[in-house]
Amino acid sequence: MKKLTYILALTSLVSFAQQTPAPKQTKSILIMGGTAHLGNGKIQENSLISIIDGKIATVIDGTLVRPAKHDIVIDAYGKHIYPGFIAPNSTLGLVEIDAVRASDDESEIGEFNPHIRSIIAYNSESKITESARPNGVLLAQVTPRGGRISGTSSVVQLDAWNWEDAVVRENDGIHMRWPSSYARLGWWAEPGGIEPNKKYDEQTKAIQLFFDKALAYANSDKKVKDIPYEAMNGLQNGSKTLYVNANGEKEITDIILFKKKNNIQKLVIIGGYNAHKITDLLKENNVSVLLRRIHDVPNSEDEDVNLPYKIAKILTDKGIVVGLENSGDMERMQTRNIPFYAGTCAAWGMNKEDALKLITSNTAKILGIDAKYGTLEAGKSATLFISEGDALDMKSNKLTHAFIDGRQISLESHQTVLYERYKDKYEGQSTKSEVKQ
Structure with missing residues (x-):
């Protein structure tokens, strides 16, 4: 019985372990079209942000230039980009x-x-x-x-x-x-x-x-x-x-x-x-x-x-x-x-x-x-994230991507795991309650 309890406890710890750190950036990344909040008081609409070797290569107006070819292209139109x-x-x-x-x-x-x-x-x-x-x-x-x-x-x-x-x-x-x-x-x-x-x-x-x-x-x-x-x-x-x-x-x-x-x-x-x-x-x-x-x-x-x-x-x-x-x-x-x-x-x-x-x-x-760190500028660390809404607003901030030194990190946590686990359960109970009424 003690052995079984130990195994169950170990399984529980493993299932809720910290996300594996992201590997070093090896492919160039281009983030297109988002509203970039530079962190220095300025905004760049319709931005193009190039990330190479863990650093920001460029932050420019996407309407003025044709972007160079990158290994990975992220569509950020309608979204917002912030420094970490x-x-x-x-x-x-x-x-x-x-x-x-x-x-x-x-x-x-x-x-x-x-x-x-x-x-x-x-x-x-x-x-x-x-x-x-x-x-x-x-x-x-x-x-x-x-x-x-x-x-x-x-x-x-x-x-x-x-x-x-x-x-x-x-x-x-x-x-x-x-x-x-x-x-x-x-x-x-x-x-x-x-x-x-x-x-x-x-x-x-x-x-x-x-x-x-x-x-x-x-x-x-x-x-x-x-x-x-x-x-x-x-x-x-x-x-x-x-x-x-x-x-x-x-x-x-x-x-x-x-x-x-x-x-x-x-x-x-x-x-x-x-x-x-x-x-x-x-x-x-x-x-x-x-x-x-x-x-x-x-x-x-x-x-x-x-x-x-x-x-x-x-x-x-x-x-x-x-x-x-x-x-x-x-x-x-x-x-x-x-x-x-x-x-x-x-x-x-x-x-x-x-x-x-x-x-x-x-x-x-x-x-x-x-x-x-602290701003979105060429030459600085590519530590930034993309949000579907206003990152300073609890209701609309929802991250889709995040990078630390150009490495795309996981946005999962034990809380998001629990949310996904129980979401369907309580949505199903809500539907049953509505049917009874």
Whole structure:
């Protein structure tokens, strides 16, 4: 009986396994006639997109030229073509089942862990990762959680055998959680107001002390190797970005002062709920924002109930480079909804193509991968997809093709398998019910 149970369990795992990664592109591909949303704010109607050796060879107006012969021709007339969407500050591939501790690799014990590299724990065969691709999410920044300095993130593409194959940019930045200047009382069901955080100065001084020690180590002869301090290298020369989680106006202001004091070249605010109140300071110091999940309620009773939907437009209108992130409850499962967050921004004042930049070119720029990803341009990676409708609209977005580095990837997941399995069953029950009535 035990042997039979084991065989059934193994069969179940195999039947719902991750789709086999697509092989390297060997044949030239031509996508004809679609409306290409370039990701830089522009649109190319009736486009011709040529893909050769994993890269975009040309993106041109199909009415002006006769296309060269290609091995594979895809008819995209009436459809829409987009750059692959990017999910920053994500824990995709780090946790599979929240209730199973052995499958949770998103955090480590301790307060200061810059040397913890999330990419080592990344599971390229995660079923959750697979479920994001049918909505056009093809790249992600795999990010650790926990502690004051959580660790080092890396950027991956979402169709690979292992983390080595998946990595797009390894060790792109260090993630830190800035202390809050206030503390909330009570709990979510019975909030009890707020009070000043009496340990705020102490906590910020601890951060500064760690940075001082890391700088002293960098300037020493390094006779004794210190791995955490080694990991801090790159913040002063700009080869790594410092990503800091903060939402309050005071906190963000203090972080910018901290940036100046420590000569940090690249700083990104994650969350940034009140960043719209200090836009001049952000722009003056070249600070970008990965805006927190916008499908949320306001923080204060006296704020516009629709403020979370409008913050992206307020910031971009002031010249701030803004991307959208999705950390929080059910964040891995919700990754597939990032395109619709951008759609909400468009519904609340942003131009549709500018809203698209929030999850394509802007995010690519913030993550330092814009030389290869984020837009449909000649010479860049052919990481893109074709949708029958508007990719920022939950109702009409339906992918027909998706490519990562020119490789046509599968759009199946365990969810699409279950959908196909039970679709006929429930359609049949609906027909029987109608007959009885």
